[in-house]
Amino acid sequence: MYMDAARELVKMTVGQTGVNPPVGAIIVKGGEIVGIGAHLKDGDAHAEVQAIRMAKEKSKNATIYVTLEPCSHYGKTPPCVDAIIEARIKRVIFSVKDRSLKGCTDLMKDHGIEVIQESNEALEQFYAEFFHGKQLQVPITTVKVSSSLDGKVANDFSESKWITNKQVKEDVFKLRHRHDAIITGYQTIKKDNPKLTTRLRDGKSPTPIILSRSGIIDFSLDIFKDDSRNIIIITENKRLRAPYTHVTVFYLDKCNVENILKKLYASGFGRVLVESGPNVTSQFLNSDLVLHFTLYYAPKLIGGSGRYQFFQTEDIVPLHESKLFTCVKTEHIEDNLKLTFKKEI
Amino acid sequence: MYMDAARELVKMTVGQTGVNPPVGAIIVKGGEIVGIGAHLKDGDAHAEVQAIRMAKEKSKNATIYVTLEPCSHYGKTPPCVDAIIEARIKRVIFSVKDRSLKGCTDLMKDHGIEVIQESNEALEQFYAEFFHGKQLQVPITTVKVSSSLDGKVANDFSESKWITNKQVKEDVFKLRHRHDAIITGYQTIKKDNPKLTTRLRDGKSPTPIILSRSGIIDFSLDIFKDDSRNIIIITENKRLRAPYTHVTVFYLDKCNVENILKKLYASGFGRVLVESGPNVTSQFLNSDLVLHFTLYYAPKLIGGSGRYQFFQTEDIVPLHESKLFTCVKTEHIEDNLKLTFKKEI
Numbered sequence: 001m002y003m004d005a006a007r008e009l010v011k012m013t014v015g016q017t018g019v020n021p022p023v024g025a026i027i028v029k030g031g032e033i034v035g036i037g038a039h040l041k042d043g044d045a046h047a048e049v050q051a052i053r054m055a056k057e058k059s060k061n062a063t064i065y066v067t068l069e070p071c072s073h074y075g076k077t078p079p080c081v082d083a084i085i086e087a088r089i090k091r092v093i094f095s096v097k098d099r100s101l102k103g104c105t106d107l108m109k110d111h112g113i114e115v116i117q118e119s120n121e122a123l124e125q126f127y128a129e130f131f132h133g134k135q136l137q138v139p140i141t142t143v144k145v146s147s148s149l150d151g152k153v154a155n156d157f158s159e160s161k162w163i164t165n166k167q168v169k170e171d172v173f174k175l176r177h178r179h180d181a182i183i184t185g186y187q188t189i190k191k192d193n194p195k196l197t198t199r200l201r202d203g204k205s206p207t208p209i210i211l212s213r214s215g216i217i218d219f220s221l222d223i224f225k226d227d228s229r230n231i232i233i234i235t236e237n238k239r240l241r242a243p244y245t246h247v248t249v250f251y252l253d254k255c256n257v258e259n260i261l262k263k264l265y266a267s268g269f270g271r272v273l274v275e276s277g278p279n280v281t282s283q284f285l286n287s288d289l290v291l292h293f294t295l296y297y298a299p300k301l302i303g304g305s306g307r308y309q310f311f312q313t314e315d316i317v318p319l320h321e322s323k324l325f326t327c328v329k330t331e332h333i334e335d336n337l338k339l340t341f342k343k344e345i
Numbered sequence: 346m347y348m349d350a351a352r353e354l355v356k357m358t359v360g361q362t363g364v365n366p367p368v369g370a371i372i373v374k375g376g377e378i379v380g381i382g383a384h385l386k387d388g389d390a391h392a393e394v395q396a397i398r399m400a401k402e403k404s405k406n407a408t409i410y411v412t413l414e415p416c417s418h419y420g421k422t423p424p425c426v427d428a429i430i431e432a433r434i435k436r437v438i439f440s441v442k443d444r445s446l447k448g449c450t451d452l453m454k455d456h457g458i459e460v461i462q463e464s465n466e467a468l469e470q471f472y473a474e475f476f477h478g479k480q481l482q483v484p485i486t487t488v489k490v491s492s493s494l495d496g497k498v499a500n501d502f503s504e505s506k507w508i509t510n511k512q513v514k515e516d517v518f519k520l521r522h523r524h525d526a527i528i529t530g531y532q533t534i535k536k537d538n539p540k541l542t543t544r545l546r547d548g549k550s551p552t553p554i555i556l557s558r559s560g561i562i563d564f565s566l567d568i569f570k571d572d573s574r575n576i577i578i579i580t581e582n583k584r585l586r587a588p589y590t591h592v593t594v595f596y597l598d599k600c601n602v603e604n605i606l607k608k609l610y611a612s613g614f615g616r617v618l619v620e621s622g623p624n625v626t627s628q629f630l631n632s633d634l635v636l637h638f639t640l641y642y643a644p645k646l647i648g649g650s651g652r653y654q655f656f657q658t659e660d661i662v663p664l665h666e667s668k669l670f671t672c673v674k675t676e677h678i679e680d681n682l683k684l685t686f687k688k689e690i
Contacts, residue, residue, distance in 0.1 A: 148667065149640060149684075150656035151496025159664045285646055295494060299686060301630055301668035303658030306651045311495035313648030319504045322493065323646035327682055330675045337672055339494075339682070341644060 002026045002033070002065040003095055003118055009038040009047070010067050010126065015178035016204065018042035019139070019270035021068060021130040025051040027089070029062040042268060046071065048080040052087045059087035066094045067123050072104040085111045095120040096127045100134060129291055132345045133270065138261035142292035143274045143284050144175060145310045148300045153278060154308035158191075164298045167334045170200075172275075175294060177203045179273040181232075181264065185280040186212035193222050196275070206273065207232060209264065211280060213255050215240035219247075232267075234260055257287040282311050285323060293325050293341040296333070347371045347378075347410040348440055348463055354383040354392070355412050355471065360523035361549065363387035364484070364615035366413060366475040370396040372434070374407040387613060391416065393425040397432045404432035412468050414439045417449040430456045440465040441472045445479060474636055475615075477690045483606035484617045487637035488629050489520060490655045493645045498623060499653035503536075509641045512679045515545075517620075520639060522548045524618040526577075526609065530625040531557035538567050541620070551618065552577060554609065556625060558600050560585035564592075577612075579605055602632040627656050630668060638670050638686040641678070 009024025016022075017039055025047035027035030035058070037051030045053070048070050052059050070080040070092065081104050084092060091114040098104070105115045129140050146164040147153050154160035176182060176198045184196065189210055197205040208223060208231045215237025224231065227246045234250045242249050250267075252259050264272060274284045284290050306312075325341035332338075354369025361367075362384055370392035372380030380403070382396030390398070393415050397404050415425040415437065426449050429437060436459040443449070450460045474485050491509040492498050499505035521527060521543045529541065534555055542550040553568060553576050560582025569576065572591045579595045587594050595612075597604050609617060619629045629635050651657075670686035677683075 149496070150654060151494070155664055155667070156661040163664065282648065286648065299670045299672050301656045303627065303631060303656050304661040306654045306657055309495060309651045309654065311646045311648050312651055316501040316649040319500055319508065319647070322500070325644045326680060327644050327677065330682065332672065335671060337675065337684070
């Protein structure tokens with residue numbers, strides 16, 4: 001029951017903790033919740049510490065439920081284990097073991113604290129993605145596509161506006177909100193002139209990451225005008241300089257998917273969304289670094305030659321090597337369909 | 346309650362009544378079912394007559410529930426209205442009015458029979474397709490596609506076997522069972538050498554309809570060997586003659602979708618399934634004569650150049666004119682997805 005409550009805190013904070021995992025903590029005493037904590041932002045206090053701050057002296061002899069094993073290391077904040085010991089918490093119930101940590105549980109036990117692991121399949125899966133990203137030093141990456149049933153994102157005239165409907169757009173805003181950054185190609189920026197914002201009340205607009213190998217950029221485009229928002233350009237052009245302070249240029253020797261994602265992770269982006277044209281989309285889907293794939297299908301057939309298929313590659317692979325996902329959810333969004341896929345890791 | 350029972354009889358007999366609609370009838374007396382009837386085959390007794398035969402003298406003063414308005418015309422069988430009057434049934438409750446008939450209800454009322462229409466949305470939709478087909482003189486047509494998520498039915502090596510899985514194959518057998526005929530291109534027969542059968546216990550294998558404009562046919566292929574099964578070849582080649590009596594050749598001036606479907610309807614095929622390669626599939630999907638579209642998606646991305654997209658057309662249409670369906674059902678078949686679409690008529 002309390003672990004489910006702690007899991008809700010994790011769901012709430014997805015997309016705002018950078019390369020850190022969202023964590024939720026609940027302190028319970030005498031059958032009542034006396035403290036609630038969540039890790040809100042990279043650099044901020046951890047969930048356990050927030051919960052202890054709320055519970056104050058009620059922490060003493062209380063039980064803390066926490067979604068991930070409390071840490072015992074000094075990162076940007078002091079160890080949670082120390083805070084737990086100091087607050088004289090009696091029992092720690094955590095769900096997922098942090099494979100990157102050692103000795104945390106033992107340390108608490110040495111101080112007479114009862115430590116119990118309570119398994120939770122959903123949380124195991126959730127954190128497995130963080131460990132995976134941490135190990136490879138790449139963000140958790142989602143590709144989003146809006147397509148016709150025959151896999152096209154535009155007709156042969158390159159007409160693509162409103163393949164899917166207004167309700168899908170709203171859903172995409174929610175998807176953007178849960179990511180730190182949106183990766184898109186410069187061609188998409190130039191063609192569609194998109195804002196790449198989250199038009200939801202109090203929604204978070206992710207940082208636009210614009211890919212341009214050549215680095216030939218028209219800085220008069222709308223997206224560069226809003227100086228309240230950081231923008232990153234990734235390029236192979238050593239000489240590219242941005243004329244604005246809110247635009248940062250990352251130079252990479254080679255702009256491939258792996259290098260782009262590693263650079264973004266190293267810059268603190270823990271969860272990125274790829275929302276672009278077929279070229280960038282295909283490159284990301286063709287890599288092994290995409291964990292989530294959200295496919296909005298309009299119940300349409302576009303036909304034509306298929307110049308704008310969302311997945312088109314230079315290499316031809318045998319069928320048994322084709323990219324495989326697992327469908328974890330199908331939803332109707334008015335007359336459109338939303339299919340959610342995951343890659344098994 | 347009894348209309349739902351009658352509707353079950355309709356569901357059971359879909360795909361075996363040719364150009365006639367399946368109809369179910371239930372005769373009720375003293376709170377018990379005393380007669381059950383269904384139209385089983387074009388030329389056989391209608392549902393009402395079958396039910397009266399079962400109920401015998403119990404029909405007198407009984408109520409008959411029938412899914413479609415009883416007919417008053419001589420077709421291949423005498424009018425049902427006459428049988429109802431003769432059996433001295435007291436009350437007729439039917440669900441859908443047969444727009445192609447006139448005066449049936451009045452005739453029964455003239456004989457002192459109470460006639461009530463009990464609306465049923467599912468049956469209305471079901472029979473609307475029959476009226477539509479009857480009006481246009483074309484069969485109810487379903488296109489079936491097994492595709493990757495990016496709309497491809499094969500990779501660039503034309504490798505296509507088992508895009509979807511064994512469970513999908515089983516589901517396709519059920520789909521075949523509910524159709525009178527399977528339309529396929531000669532190229533598909535030549536390439537895949539398929540049996541086009543329904544390997545279900547006591548399943549019905551639809552008549553193969555092989556399209557070959559040129560009429561250049563290799564009659565040594567497996568499909569022609571089974572002489573217990575009728576096969577139809579549709580061609581623009583006036584001189585094509587089949588070397589077997591179980592193979593019939595239909596000559597058409599022009600083998601387009603409309604001409605093919607009209608010819609098949611005139612030959613007694615009321616419900617046909619298109620199961621072919623991209624060429625034939627695209628032509629049918631591009632016509633306005635396809636009412637049902639069953640799409641099996643494997644959770645795969647195939648990529649390549651897209652030579653084998655399931656929908657590829659010569660004409661490019663503006664997005665607002667793209668072919669539109671309504672998704673009426675999404676199902677998981679193991680790791681594959683089955684999407685069922687309908688065209689609004």
